[in-house]
Amino acid sequence: MDDFNACVLPMRFVLFAALGLTCALPALAADPLPKPLRLGLCAACHGETGMAQMPGAPNLAGQRLDYLRQALKEYRDGTRNVPLMRAAIGPLSDAELDQLARWYSAQVPQSQAAAHP
Numbered sequence: 001m002d003d004f005n006a007c008v009l010p011m012r013f014v015l016f017a018a019l020g021l022t023c024a025l026p027a028l029a030a031d032p033l034p035k036p037l038r039l040g041l042c043a044a045c046h047g048e049t050g051m052a053q054m055p056g057a058p059n060l061a062g063q064r065l066d067y068l069r070q071a072l073k074e075y076r077d078g079t080r081n082v083p084l085m086r087a088a089i090g091p092l093s094d095a096e097l098d099q100l101a102r103w104y105s106a107q108v109p110q111s112q113a114a115a116h117p
């Protein structure tokens with residue numbers, strides 16, 4: 001058992017260190033996209049990274065910015081009359097919708113990226 005632990009624990013440490021690095025590096029990139037303040041309103045259904053968390057919610061990751069921005073405005077003004085999304089968006093400002101659209105548009109769909117733990 002001692003042999004086992006001696007081997008596994010350092011391995012874990014190395015793994016965590018590596019994970020920490022890969023997570024930290026994008027944050028140091030030249031043009032970091034700040035997490036939108038309102039992201040929490042959307043994450044329950046669309047996930048923070050735009051991968052749907054519930055049946056019926058579309059994936060938003062990597063969707064075109066124009067399309068997302070337009071869709072959000074249509075939900076807000078009722079052109080797209082989906083009560084669920086209208087309630088989620090509520091009275092968000094253009095700036096807030098823009099931030100959210102940019103965020104989701106910039107996400108990489110997870111099937112093409114490393115899976116998050």
Ligand code: HEC
Binds near residue numbers: 057058068072088100
């Ligand atoms: C309660 C779950 C829920 C929440 C919370 C929610 N959504 Fe949605 N969202 C949905 C569903 C369901 C749809 C599909 C609606 C439809 O059929 O048009 C959708 C559709 C969308 C679409 C259109 C996607 C497309 O391909 O046309 C966008 C963009 C979107 N949501 C963004 C957001 C943003 C941004 C937030 C946070 C402000 C948010 N959603 C919060 C459930 C949710």
